[in-house]
Amino acid sequence: MMKTSELIWQDAQHQTLFRLLDDLRREEFDCSVIHQLRLYADxxxxxxxxxxxxxxxxxxxxxxxxxxxxxxxxxxxxxDPDNLSHQIRTSLSQFLEEWLKRHIFGVDKEFEAFVLASSRK
Ligand SMILES: [Fe+2]
Ligand SMILES: [Fe+2]
Structure with a gap:
């Protein structure tokens, strides 16, 4: 059975996702960021x-x-990662960041509370 401390991975991984979304909107951009983001999110x-x-x-x-x-x-x-302008990358990054924040503070928090409650049983 999982212990409370095991939820630490969740916060750390969320931070990594935010960092990759920051990389997505950098002016000097390597399109492997999109690949990393996709793999890491999955x-x-x-x-x-x-x-x-x-x-x-x-x-x-x-x-x-x-x-x-x-x-x-x-x-x-x-x-088509090579044809993303800086402007497009910036707005996509903002959109995904907003989505992620809502997800983390909404359904992820809810799930976390459930995990903590079940680990106390
Ligand atoms: Fe999450
Ligand atoms: Fe989630």
């Missing part, structure tokens, strides 16, 4: 989803759907 989402499955989290399906929308956005982004 890795993070899969880990949360594995925990949800293990704990039989009642709101798992909605949460996975939210992750899938983000996965789709990143999929669109990686179609």
């Amino acid at each position: 890795h993070h989402f899969c880990l949360e989803e594995a925990y949800m499955q293990e704990l039989q989290y009642p709101k798992m399906m909605q949460h996975i759907q939210a992750h899938n929308r983000f996965r789709e956005e990143l999929g669109q982004l990686s179609r």
Whole structure:
């Protein structure tokens, strides 16, 4: 069974995602950032989803759907990474950052509370 301290990975991974979104809007930009972002987001989402499955989290399906929308956005982004202007990258980065903040302070927090409550049982 998981312990409270094991939730530390979640915060650390969220920080990495924000850092990659910062990289996305840098003027000097390497298009491998998009690839990294996509892989890392997927890795993070899969880990949360594995925990949800293990704990039989009642709101798992909605949460996975939210992750899938983000996965789709990143999929669109990686179609033609060389032709993204700085302006487009900036607005995409802001859009994804807003999304991530809402997700983290909304459904991720809710899930975290559920994990903490189940670890006390
Ligand atoms: Fe998350
Ligand atoms: Fe999540």
